[in-house]
Amino acid sequence: MAVNPFDLTGKVAIVTGGNGGIGLGMARGLAQAGAQLALVGRNQEKTTEAARMLAEETGSQVLPVTADVSQEAECERIAREVLNQYGRIDILFNNAGINIRKPPHELTLDEWREVIDVNLTSAFLLSKAVYPAMKAVGGGKIVNIGSMTSIFGSGFAPAYATSKGGIVQLTKSQALAWASDNIQCNAILPGWFDTELTKKARVEISGLHERVLARIPTGRWASPNDMAGTAVWLASPASDYVTGIAIPVDGGYSAML
Numbered sequence: 431m432a433v434n435p436f437d438l439t440g441k442v443a444i445v446t447g448g449n450g451g452i453g454l455g456m457a458r459g460l461a462q463a464g465a466q467l468a469l470v471g472r473n474q475e476k477t478t479e480a481a482r483m484l485a486e487e488t489g490s491q492v493l494p495v496t497a498d499v500s501q502e503a504e505c506e507r508i509a510r511e512v513l514n515q516y517g518r519i520d521i522l523f524n525n526a527g528i529n530i531r532k533p534p535h536e537l538t539l540d541e542w543r544e545v546i547d548v549n550l551t552s553a554f555l556l557s558k559a560v561y562p563a564m565k566a567v568g569g570g571k572i573v574n575i576g577s578m579t580s581i582f583g584s585g586f587a588p589a590y591a592t593s594k595g596g597i598v599q600l601t602k603s604q605a606l607a608w609a610s611d612n613i614q615c616n617a618i619l620p621g622w623f624d625t626e627l628t629k630k631a632r633v634e635i636s637g638l639h640e641r642v643l644a645r646i647p648t649g650r651w652a653s654p655n656d657m658a659g660t661a662v663w664l665a666s667p668a669s670d671y672v673t674g675i676a677i678p679v680d681g682g683y684s685a686m687l
Contacts, residue, residue: 435666435667438521438665441464442512443460443521444508445467445469448467449469449477453523453575454480455655455657457484458658463662463666465490465520466491468508468516470497472496473496477494499548505559508559509556509560519570520564521572522564522572524556527590529587529590532587533586541589542589545590546592553574569611570614573618575620576601576619579591580619582684601674614673616673616676618657619677619678619679620679621679624653625654646681647686652679
């Protein structure tokens, strides 16, 4: 009998920022592929409701975890809670992120640090926290979520762009360091997705919707569920020989002149 290389049955996945938007879309795909989940978010009510909804939709076990992933102690607690619940950790999606839209000369140091800590430092901290558990089960998958600003600059969001550029270099460094432990580390660079975060951007930046749409060859903004297929592939045995890469999921946006 042929084995399905995309089957995640018996695997345990953590998704930060998994209670909405792109994170929820990826978590749904992982659950549909058979993974047991831990959804991590700062908003307890929202995270608990997202976990309940996913469990009902997919039949998978989903653990809600309320935590601030920018704090080292909190990341260590996440790893402990997931291990206590499931006994193993196989997959980590570092997706938590925020944005403060100001040009460089208006951005305060506190604002800069907040964005870097939530978007980039958290990926370092939580990856480090789950590393022993992945090594103990013979390997794992770490997927860090970047952005189109991992490739392009952003005059109105310099801290965000810097954090997402750093995500790509962190991913490559993790891939090299942990290849011998059978841990594959890759990044996804989402394009323009229709989420709460981008709805706010369209309010704050005049004409953004039209400019973005004009550049996307597929002619539409993405849905969070458009991330599911790439997420499942990078979390599954199908990608066992893929590590250290950054994959745009952008409808062709980054290929367009």
